Amino acid sequence: MQITRQVAEQNNMIKVTSLLVEIGQFSGVEPHALEFAWEFVSKGTVAEGSTLEIERPPLVLFCTHCLIEYPGDMEDLRCPNCKDEVFEIRKGREMLVRSISGDKKTEKE
């Protein structure tokens, strides 16, 4: 919300109509919960009634032993090849506002 308000101000927006956000599968945030919360916090602000478009990048892991990337199984993060202990999260923890769209205040003769 803080980000949205700032952007709206800086860009002379009179109304924020939609937001594109990226919420990784392994970010700990549930899209439904976010939509619900957004409706609540945006009430009475420039962003009231705006739509949230949520991208959900899947979890991608990397095994530092086999040097392979593999899709993360949310119930078992270990490397399917070696079941090794050392893996890195390559994707899936993102929480980003990618873009904000709105109507701009314009005065014309």
Add this chain to the structure above:
Amino acid sequence: MTEQKIIPSEVKVVRLEEEILAANDVVAAENRELLRQKSVYTINLISSPGSGKTTLLVETLKALRGKLRCAVIEGDQQTSNDADRIAQTGVPVVQINTIGNCHLDAPLVQKALAQLPLDEIDLLFIENVGNLVCPAGYDLGEQEKVVVMSVTEGEDKPIKYPLAFHLATVMVLTKVDLLPYLKFDKDLCIEMAHRIHPGLPVIETSSYTKEGLADWVDWLLKKCA
């Protein structure tokens, strides 16, 4: 004649790629730096409600008396019940009521830190709001996240809430005194935790029988050494 007209529908798209938690992370970094300067070791306790965090803390604080100077930040949506229980041990405690929020964030913790005698503290526990989802996502400036889970919760908590278990550096399995009365497959639970976090140390405790408390206290003492 010229007429002033407002054209309302000029659509503007602003590209951002901005981290949603950037503001939180900035404050978390400030907290971490302050705690480092004051040599305060900080632990963020994350669990479901009722897993036994406050009870474990009370026993832990008693066991650490005379060994480490402790303090506690209590996060709850409402009430100061938990802070009152901690205060009875004589340790400094600050209660944060998050009201509508299901987690603590770094600015709330920053305010609480201002109320603590940091120069006289070695080990600070932050009892997060009972919830395994949101608290995991918010860095508070702590050194370690500790996930607390009781044997009454079902074996599959680690795979239902993987982020908390993935980020924790130790898992405390509480209420093991109840194991004889439950159909709780402890080995399966630990195995599931290890699918999410291979090698995660698990400390089994009971705040009633005091079983395992010494292991937990040793773990803390080692961290603060």
